[in-house]
Amino acid sequence: IDTSKLYQALIHKARLNNELSYNFINFIKDRNNEPFSSHDVASFYNVTKRSAERTVNKLLTGEVIKVSGEERPYLKGRPRKLFTLNI
Numbered sequence: 001i002d003t004s005k006l007y008q009a010l011i012h013k014a015r016l017n018n019e020l021s022y023n024f025i026n027f028i029k030d031r032n033n034e035p036f037s038s039h040d041v042a043s044f045y046n047v048t049k050r051s052a053e054r055t056v057n058k059l060l061t062g063e064v065i066k067v068s069g070e071e072r073p074y075l076k077g078r079p080r081k082l083f084t085l086n087i
Helices: 003-012 018-030 038-045 049-061
Strands: 065-071 080-085
Touching: 003 018, 018 038, 018 049, 038 049, 038 080, 049 065, 049 080
Parallel strands: none
Antiparallel strands: 065 080
């Protein structure tokens, strides 16, 4: 992963602040660029699921990440979307 290119995309395309950008880069490094859900982001940042969904929506709007699939952790309910880097 080219972290400088990713950082530029996070700042300019997704319009994230410096702290969120560095945290997201650390998140991607820790997970070895595996697909992730907004639930994973919430647990990594230690924030609410809604706050993580806002961050994910900014990343989707800025085309920094893309939807790569879904997972079904429970038998009932809607499946979770999985995302990967688009850079």
